[in-house]
Structure formats: C-alpha cells, structure tokens
Amino acid sequence: MNTESETLFEIIRFVDLAGVLANAILGGVAARTARLDIVGFVVLAIMSGLGGGMIRDTLLQQGTPAALLDPAYLICAILGGVIAYFVTFNGRWTRRVLLLLDALAVGCWSAVGAQKALEAGLGWLPAILLGMITAVGGGMVRDIMLLKVPTIFGGNTLYATSALLASTEMVILSKLGFVAIGTGVAILSGAALSLLAKRYGWILPTGYALRIPKPILLLNPRAWRQRRLDARNARNGVNPDDPGVGV
CATH class of the missing domain: 1.20.5 (Single alpha-helices involved in coiled-coils or other helix-helix interfaces)
Incomplete structure (x- = not known):
C-alpha cells in the first residue's frame, strides 16, 4: 500500500469512527427523549452507530461484520451512548458539530458500502442499495426499536437522498477506476446535500392523490x-x- 492509499485509508477511518461516535450520541439523545435507562442508551447507541454496517456485512455474507472485528467501532459506539447518558446535547454548537459529523458519515458510509458491494462482485444497482443501507440502516433500526416510523420515510430533511447521491457517485467513479476520487467526492457531496437540506428544510413530497x-x-x-x-x-x-x- 503506497503512501497516498494509506493517507486515504486513515482519512476514511477517521471519518468513519467520527460518524459512529456522532450517530451513537444521536441514539443516546433518542434514548433520553424516550426516558430509557443506561442499558437503553448503550443499546440504541450501538444500533444507531453500527447498525447499517452490520446489516450490509450480513447481507454480503463474507464473514463476521467489520464492526465486530475492530474493537474501535464498538468502543466508539458505547462511548457515544455513555456520553449521551451524562451530557444533554441541547446547545447550539454541540448540535451543529453532531450534524456536521453525521453529514460526513452519510457520504463516507455510502462510499464504503457501495465499494464493498462492488468488491464482492455485485452489480451497480445492488452496490448503490447497499451503500444506502450502510448509511441509513442504523437510524432505521433505532427508530424501529423505539416503535417509530423511520424518519427517512418522510417528514425529515433529505438523508436517504444524500446517501443515494453519494452511493451513485461512488459506483460510477469506481467503475471508471477512480476509487480514491470517488470516495472523496461521495463524502463531500453527501455531506453538502445533507447540510443544505437541514439549512433550507428540503424534504421530499409525500404521495400524490391522483383520482x-x-x-x-x-x-x-x-x-x-x-x-x-x-x-x-x-x-x-x-x-x-x-x-x-x-x-
């Protein structure tokens, strides 16, 4: 592995772990809203931070999920739950930091999920699907555990759409042989669309009522x-x- 590849790997790993921590904290915030105890905080944090990747690896059937092989992932997820248990994230700047890390994670997880699917020999459409699942799966599991309709299904700003954009870009550029560029573009574009959607309240329309x-x-x-x-x-x-x- 050359120096450029090592640098890219370290950047992806940092964004990946930061996204796990941020989403774990968001899972803890949801646990606080639901008035759960410390067990609920930790479980929701793990599901929120690692659920998407574990669903992806289970569907790929290529061994133990990566989140269980590298202890750093579980440590970050549990740490996020514990932090959310003791700290309330109601401040303006703490919320903004979490949103930024979460937005970066959308693009990163989409790119990683899509690339793993391509490396497993899947076609472009399953690769895009698994990229999206990697990005939004954890939040879906968290909402379902709280007996709520997953927020990506409506009423929330663009999130799954950001994952779709990032996954599609990653697949196209990877097919053209630009894996490193595709990863960078996916991370930046996915984060940009997520943040812009939050800023301007962009949402998808609900179902039409054609008679x-x-x-x-x-x-x-x-x-x-x-x-x-x-x-x-x-x-x-x-x-x-x-x-x-x-x-």
Whole structure:
C-alpha cells in the first residue's frame, strides 16, 4: 500500500469512527427523549452507530461484520451512548458539530458500502442499495426499536437522498477506476446535500392523490345504451333535440 492509499485509508477511518461516535450520541439523545435507562442508551447507541454496517456485512455474507472485528467501532459506539447518558446535547454548537459529523458519515458510509458491494462482485444497482443501507440502516433500526416510523420515510430533511447521491457517485467513479476520487467526492457531496437540506428544510413530497375517473360506460348500462343511440342518430343525421324525434 503506497503512501497516498494509506493517507486515504486513515482519512476514511477517521471519518468513519467520527460518524459512529456522532450517530451513537444521536441514539443516546433518542434514548433520553424516550426516558430509557443506561442499558437503553448503550443499546440504541450501538444500533444507531453500527447498525447499517452490520446489516450490509450480513447481507454480503463474507464473514463476521467489520464492526465486530475492530474493537474501535464498538468502543466508539458505547462511548457515544455513555456520553449521551451524562451530557444533554441541547446547545447550539454541540448540535451543529453532531450534524456536521453525521453529514460526513452519510457520504463516507455510502462510499464504503457501495465499494464493498462492488468488491464482492455485485452489480451497480445492488452496490448503490447497499451503500444506502450502510448509511441509513442504523437510524432505521433505532427508530424501529423505539416503535417509530423511520424518519427517512418522510417528514425529515433529505438523508436517504444524500446517501443515494453519494452511493451513485461512488459506483460510477469506481467503475471508471477512480476509487480514491470517488470516495472523496461521495463524502463531500453527501455531506453538502445533507447540510443544505437541514439549512433550507428540503424534504421530499409525500404521495400524490391522483383520482382515476370512474368508467361510467362499463358500470352503467343505461349510459352505454344512450351512447350507442347518440352514435346511431349522428350517422343518420338525426338531431335528438328536433321536435318530433322519437315520436
């Protein structure tokens, strides 16, 4: 491994662990809102910080999930839960720092998940899907454990969309042979879109309510007969409004 690759690996690892810590703290914040005890804090922190990666590795079926092989990941997740147990993150700047780390993690996890899928021999579409799962899976598990609809399903600013963008960029650039550039672009673009969405309140629209017209002619025999009568009168040059018609 050359120096450039080592530097990139260290940057990715730092962002990865920082994202684990930030999401673990966010899991702890959710535990505080739900008035859970220390066990709840730690469990939600682990699921929030590591859930997406463990789901990805389980689906890839290539051995033990990476989060369980490297002790640094579990340490960061547990530490985040303990920190959130003792510290309330209601301050303006603490919230901003967490949002920044979380945004960087979206791009980083999307890139790592997509690249792992490609290295496992999967196609471009499964790679994008696994990149997204890596980024949003932990938050989904956290919300489900709290009996809530996952926030990525609606009512929240763009998050899964940021993961989709980052995963797609990573797959395209990786296919072109620019893995390092793809990782950097995915991290920056995913973070930028997430932060801009938070800043300006960008959300996806909910379901539309298009109404399908009622098939009157099929459900109403009288209307069908009237339609046939009107067509016959038109062919015969008969105006049904003329006096004496039908007499």
